[in-house]
Amino acid sequence: MNSIKNRITFSMLLLIVLLLFCSSTGSYLISKNILINQYSNKMSISSEKYSEIVNGWLDKETIKFKDIVDNMYDNNIIDDNNKLTGYFKQKLKANPNISDLYMGFTNKTHIDGSGWIPPADFDPTKRDWYKNALSKNGVVYVPYYDLVTKKMVVSISTTVSKDGVLLGVVSEDIKMDSITNVIEKAKPIENSYGYLIDDRNNVLVHPYKDLKPEKDKLKSLYDFKGGKYKTITEKNGQIINMDDYDGINKYFSASKINASNWTVGFAVPKSEFTKDLHSLIVLNLIILIICIAAAIIFSRYIAIIISRPIDNIRYVISQIGKLNFNYNTDKLDSVINNQDELADIACDIQSLSKTLTSVVQTIKNSSYDILEYSNSILHALNESSTSIEEVSKTAGEMASDSVLQTVEANKGNEKLNDLSAEINNITSNANKFKQHFSNVKSINDTGILKIKSLNLKLNDNNKTVFEATRSINDLAEKSKSIVKIVDEIKSVSDQTNLLALNAAIEAARAGEAGKGFSVVAGEVRLLSEETKQSVSNISKVVNEIREEIEMVLKNVECVSKTNTEVNESMKKSNESFDIMKKSMDEMILTIDALVEKINEVDADKNSVVKSIENISFISQKSSEGSQELAASVEEQNNSIENINVSMQKLNGISEKLDDIVSKFKLSDNNKHIAT
Incomplete structure (x- = not known):
């Protein structure tokens, strides 16, 4: 523990x-x-x-x-x-x-x-x-x-x-x-x-x-x-x-x-x-062992001093829990004499014990008188209840047949009303369904018009792409012509360079007389080199332009192919929308026929409901008299039975109360003998 x-x-x-x-x-x-x-x-x-x-x-x-x-x-x-x-x-x-x-x-x-x-x-x-x-x-x-x-x-x-x-x-x-x-x-x-x-x-x-x-x-x-x-x-x-x-x-x-x-x-x-x-470690271990032993003895002594008053209080509380108020008060008095917090608790327990003893004694004296009075009232109620039960039985038999007829008529009326409500719901849902299909048909028609418009725009886009492709092809052919012209200029430049070189050689042979011509030949050759370099740059740019033209041509061909595929898809979508339009038209016609049939059933239902209501009114009038009589007798019988049940419960409570009170063990000076 x-x-x-x-x-x-x-x-x-x-x-x-x-x-x-x-x-x-x-x-x-x-x-x-x-x-x-x-x-x-x-x-x-x-x-x-x-x-x-x-x-x-x-x-x-x-x-x-x-x-x-x-x-x-x-x-x-x-x-x-x-x-x-x-x-x-x-x-x-x-x-x-x-x-x-x-x-x-x-x-x-x-x-x-x-x-x-x-x-x-x-x-x-x-x-x-x-x-x-x-x-x-x-x-x-x-x-x-x-x-x-x-x-x-x-x-x-x-x-x-x-x-x-x-x-x-x-x-x-x-x-x-x-x-x-x-x-x-x-x-x-x-x-x-x-x-x-x-x-x-x-x-x-x-x-x-x-x-x-x-x-x-x-x-x-x-x-x-x-x-x-x-x-x-x-x-x-x-x-x-x-x-x-x-x-x-x-x-x-x-x-x-x-x-x-x-x-x-x-x-x-x-x-x-x-x-x-x-x-030093050994010495510390020895000191630790000695201190632990001393601590166990000292703490045990302190624990006993502290726990003894608690044990006494616990003893008193356990006796009160067993309904025994005739316990040894010396233990509680010894705790009170300590004059500490536990003494205050002991005083409260002592005061509670006295209060509970007084209350239990009072309850015990009163429970005997309640038990006698409840027994006499219960006997009288049992005799009255027997007489009222016989009258209630006869009145109940008279009213049961009328009530049964009225209930059956009401059930039939309720079933017809439920059927009428369901028919109305079906009619309302059918109309809503028809309205939804009309809306869907309208949206479908709008979609068909949009697809046709989009198809026309895609055809225009195809024509534009075709014209762009043809223009790009023309541009590519013209770029080829530029390449030929550049090649011819390069050829002329090479020939000019060769002629300038030959002129320089001839001028050198001419000696002093050819110096002027040699200078002109040198300038021509320098101009030829620059022309060759320029032609090389032009050729490089033309080649880059041709590569860009080819790339654009490929992209345009991809766009043309994509437009063609989109046109095919648009045609198939248009066909699907046409099929949906035909199916919706047929569905709307079917819903109109169904609503017409439901309206005919609703008209016949109203005449049947009116007949059932008349039958139910007559049955209800015939059973009112017998029901009032049976209700009055039943109400009186219920009141007597409620009183009888209440008195039986009161009698049981009195007996239980007497049993509970008898379990309390009171001291001799608090006992009371009922006469």
Whole structure:
């Protein structure tokens, strides 16, 4: 049962659960944000820390390298290959962290402190360390994977000049074991790993095998996984969240190394950021369970306190609904003593109960007297009704025969009147039908005249089209003559051009004496060319006119064909209208004959109706006396019967009222005994 107690308990429990859920969710999100910020700061600090370590290591090695270069200048051996070779060997022995010390000259020669002899086609100017040093004109760092030691090495290089003239590039290879080991072992947060990327996005340190060097070639971070990791180097100092090579979602942080513009950073699984939140979740669940249990107990107690007065009021109302006014008043009194809204309801129920008790008691006392009076009146009415029924029976038999005769006569009169009305309707409809056919005949005659007029106009239109066709054909023939004339002009122009050319040749042969004639021949030839061009344009226009004439001729032929088809259709329509006219004339004659026959039937009907009316009048007079007598007796009998029925109903109502009142259970001080 969905009781108030259950609803109150459920509502309070739901409210508490929602509040606890919102509180727990808020604390979880705040704690999560705090932890992520703490770990993010820790990652950023670690990245900056190891960036400073690498930067310090490079600075220290760079200082040593610059000391070597400065000694080369101080000892004035920068252009003495033999002394340089000995000097390089000495430095290699003094510093085991240097794997090689060498120099490439602009003349493509190369000296090496390790004793390595380059092949004949070796060109140091093509090497990365040489080209980078020239491009930056300072100290550069070029890392690579040494196939001999199987370890990472970085080349520190710089240019060497004398008297402002570039001699070459000196470079030393430094083992990176100390740095790579530090980064590989660095784990600022559990399950994290470090990585090192050079300024060309080549991977120097990374735990994933597919990013390890392939022979002496370093792997580019931009070529791995479609370049998804390039944001690591682009967004320096920011925390980036993405899925790593192993499919685990991780946070990445990175910092730039000032000396070399390399990037050092760390990757930490996202789960490490949130694992400390598990204990918070468990604690929140325990608190939630405890609060739910306390809420159930507390809400149940409150629900009982609230629902007890309602249960008492419900008990009283149910007793009143059962017509029992002798209920336990203590329950209602306990609710009234609370002096709240429910107490007001209890007071109203108590007042209603007293009022109903008084009313029921009064009805019960009166119902007994009504029942006795109605029984005596009913007995007297039964005796009167028996006598009146015998008189009514005799009068009814006398009047029934007269009434029957009158009814039959009236029915015959009504049938004839109905027949007369139908005949009149038929006559009216026939006249209307005739009028409609006359209108249709008139419209049909008008249509025939219109079709004949239209047929005459189409014939005139055909004549006009024929004349236009003949004119267009004449125009086409004349255009052909124009073409012939144009062709003749073109032929004359060609001959004139040829004669002008021959005249020019003869004038040239004549020499100085033929110069004037040569000018005239040139002008004639120019005029001939212009005439030829004009004739060509005229020919083009004439051809376009001929095409337009042919198009118009085709359209005129189509119009002529259409007019011919319309004439045929008009002839057939005229024939159809003639057939309709003949059929309408025949239909009008038939309708006239039908109206005449209907009028004859209507005349005979009037005499029959008059005879039936006389018979009905006589029958009606003869039955009036017996009907008046029967009606009077019947009216008196009906009145007695109505009174008898009413008294029987009153008696039944009194009995039912007594039964209903007897169901009320009144208190002892309200009971009344009728005498």
